[in-house]
Amino acid sequence: MMSLLDKLLDLANKNNSIRALVMNGSRVNPNITPDEYQDYDIVFYVNNYQGFIKDFSFIDTLGEVLVKQTSLDQRDGLETINESFTYMVQYKDGSRIDLTIRDIKYVLEDFKSDSLSMVLLDKEGLGLDNNPNESSYYVKKITKEDFTFTVNEFYWVCPYIAKGIKRRQLFYAMKHLDIIRHELENMIDWWIGDNHNFEVSVGKGKSRYKDLLSQGIYRQYVLTYPKLSRIEITKALKIAINLFDLLASELAKTYNFIYDNTIKENILLFFKTNYDL
Template sequence: MTSETLYNLILTTAQENTAILMIGSEGSRNDPTVTPDQYQDFDITYFVSDDVFPTFDVFDRSRFGDMMIQQILPEKNRWCWLMQFMDGNRLDLKIQPVSVVPDYLAEDTLNTILLDKTGHYTNLTATSDRTHWVQRPTQSEFDDSITEFFWVSTYVLKGILRGELLYANTFFESIVREELYRLLTWRIGRDTDFSLSVGKAHKRLPAYFEGLESLYDLSDLTGTGQALSTALKMANDLLPSLSHDLQLTYDVATVDRTTDYILRQL
């Protein structure tokens, strides 16, 4: 079925089921900064009366399409099914008791109510990505990120020198590159007065920084060494102005020593 057909089915299912009192919608389909495309998920929550909520673990989901694969995530105070259908549609469907609606709307500015049989939530403000904006770091967060970046860079170096590609790549990908992206994200926040989101998995970073693709050439030890060298250069180029503009401090001597130590051995 088309995505429009699935959307209408989501609505009619709730309209016809007396236990479902509201439909909540969240995620990218409510984000005004996102260009819609055929790959967007439907992130939907059915809010049901508190007394019937415990029975919705057996809610019939086959109506939404021919299932390819699903992941079932029962969590506290909700049921959650992540469903990929053979027609290409994907639906993340959650069931929550209606008593949690105030918290649901407060926790994320992308959350909204599509259908309200109770009439309590008919004049909601427009959705925005405000709760996903880059947050100004505290001194502690700044310290922790810089320390983690440079400390774990020595692990990557050790793996390279030992000839242990998987060891080196694991620490580079999971920590060093992620902490670099954290610093780059704060730079974007600084430049935009902390008024935007860089998207899930940092997907908007390439629009602001060139050369990030070089951080993914990790097929051999030479590539990993070059990626580490590039990451160190980017961090060192960034830190002086970033710390100055955010009015934060960092241990320049330690950064310089560690950088020099690593680069001399690569």
């Protein structure tokens, strides 16, 4: 029985419009342990883009479709449709394809911009070297501007959470907790990057935090995901603040950035004085 990838290669070989087939993502990542749930991230580079995207009848020949989404189904899909068309399919047998259609003129540019790329079919004789690696996904080096923006956003949003807790508006508090957790993740990423010379990826959805962080820091991060209760959200908020302050202070010293070392205590005192937290 042919695999989904075999079917795609067979299709691409037989269709003269498809000039190259490139696979991206986890299936070409040498640092990822393969499993049965990985998507096939595939790009067809074609020589008649506008004509090709008018007929996707071949999708149904690859398997029994459970659910699908194309650029036409996405809120912002029309913004990029002149250069790129996406067709994503979940098949009932568990296999999934994230298929992108691009004009062949973009293949060199795309190959250079995404280090997790492997050419599986090349009818144009492009001679691209397959050496997939994670370099395009390394943590970006910290800058003074990004550090300052992150610190400001984190502490600016914190009082919203406290107010939501006091009012017993727990959904409101949780939604704002999500915002500061995002800023905390920025700080964690930079801290990890600094410890690995910014030659490291934290993984999709921060999947490598457990491996890259000390047990103590990782545990604190986990505790920023609380149950929906005033007590638990309050604990999560204070843990997030303490962890953020710890990492921000270290990075500020390392890179000679300005950081107010009194802000944590001032924020916590504000919570106690105004919201009894």
